[in-house]
Amino acid sequence: MQKRNFSASFSVRIGTKRTRFELLPAEEHGGPEGAYRVRVDRRWLDLPDGSQRFVHREALAALIADCALDGLPEASPAPDIPFPSRVSVRLWVDALPRYIGTWTNTAPILDASGRWVVNVSIDGQRHFVSCEDVTVHPQRSARHDR
Incomplete structure (x- = not known):
C-alpha cells in the first residue's frame, strides 16, 4: 500500500x-x-x-x-439602511422607549454576535445600535411643490 x-x-x-x-x-x-x-x-x-x-x-x-x-444558519441579509440616512433611534430609558432623531455614520454592520447594527451619533458621541431599533426617514427635498 x-x-x-x-x-x-x-x-x-x-x-x-x-x-x-x-x-x-x-x-x-x-x-x-x-x-x-x-x-x-x-x-x-x-x-x-x-x-x-x-x-x-x-x-x-x-x-x-x-x-x-453545516447546520449553522447563514446570516440574514443586511437591512436597507443607506449611508448616510436621517433616522430615528429607539432607546430604552427606565423601561420606557425614547426616540432620538439622528444620522447614520455607517452602513449596517454584522457584529460578532450575528446581529445587524449601525453606527449613529447620539449626544455628540458615536454609538452602535441594533438595526431593529432604527427607523429610516424618507428623503425630502429642500424645495416644496405648491
Whole structure:
C-alpha cells in the first residue's frame, strides 16, 4: 500500500463537534496541478457520482466552511439602511422607549454576535445600535411643490 503524503491536515471544532480535514496534492491522484484531494473525517470527499473531486485553493475555504459549519444558519441579509440616512433611534430609558432623531455614520454592520447594527451619533458621541431599533426617514427635498 502506498503511503499518502498529505500536504496539510487540521481540524475545526464547532461546539462539541470536531471535523478533521486532510489535503493531498491532486497530482498524486491524476488531478490538475495546484488543486487538492480532500478527506473529511477519514473519508474522501468525492462528487455525487462517486468520481474523484479536486478542489482549487480559491474554493477550499468555502468547502471547509460548508463541511464544518453545516447546520449553522447563514446570516440574514443586511437591512436597507443607506449611508448616510436621517433616522430615528429607539432607546430604552427606565423601561420606557425614547426616540432620538439622528444620522447614520455607517452602513449596517454584522457584529460578532450575528446581529445587524449601525453606527449613529447620539449626544455628540458615536454609538452602535441594533438595526431593529432604527427607523429610516424618507428623503425630502429642500424645495416644496405648491
